[in-house]
Amino acid sequence: MSSLFRAKCRCGQLVLTFTQPPAAQLVCHCQDCRSVGGKPFASVAFFKAEEGCEKGDFSTQDLTGGSGKPKQYRxxxxxxxxxxxxxxxxxGLLGVEAERVEQPFEFKPMAHVWTCEKVDGINIPEGTVQFPKGPPFRPGR
Ligand SMILES: [Zn+2]
Ligand SMILES: [Zn+2]
Incomplete structure (x- = not known):
């Protein structure tokens, strides 16, 4: 249990810790991620909920994902x-905003998803795996 990954908000009230590295890392271009995160795209590290614990209070914004299933932004x-x-x-997966995860974590996305909703002017590096919608697989190890 030497590797401990930690994510927290600006004020430090909400803290997530994980004993294992993320199961998957994706860049999401969907409109919801953009509006909630306030950025042209979201960098997401998917950690397994069972490998982590959470401290602090959050507020939840309920939205519907591209699959028609509910999703919750905390x-x-x-x-x-x-x-x-x-x-x-x-x-069982928590999609953590990668910029909130502390060092020595390094964001290395395996794919870009929801590129059909991508903002004009954002260039995806050549050779990057891309999916116009959600990933056609379950991210994980
Ligand atoms: Zn806070
Ligand atoms: Zn998204």
């Missing part, structure tokens, strides 16, 4: 910063 109740999302189609 933000710190105190500072309001978006920290992670859960998606019903990806049960």
């Amino acid at each position: 933000s710190c109740k105190n500072c309001g910063e978006f920290v992670y999302a859960t998606v019903d189609v990806l049960q």
Whole structure:
């Protein structure tokens, strides 16, 4: 249990810790991620819920995913910063905003998803795996 991965919000009230590295890493271009995260795309590290624990209070924004299944975006109740999302189609995984994960974590996305909703002017590096919608597989190890 030497590797401990930690993510937290700006004010430090909401903290997630994981004993294992993320099961998958994706860049998501969907409109919901963009509006909730306030960025042109979201960098997401999927950690297994069973390998982590959570401290602090969050507020939840309920939305419907591209699959038609519910998803929940969770933000710190105190500072309001978006920290992670859960998606019903990806049960057991927490999609943590990669920029909130502390060093020595390094974001290395395996694919870009929901590129059909990509913002104009955002260039995806050549040779990158891309999916116009959600990933056609369950991210995980
Ligand atoms: Zn906070
Ligand atoms: Zn998204």
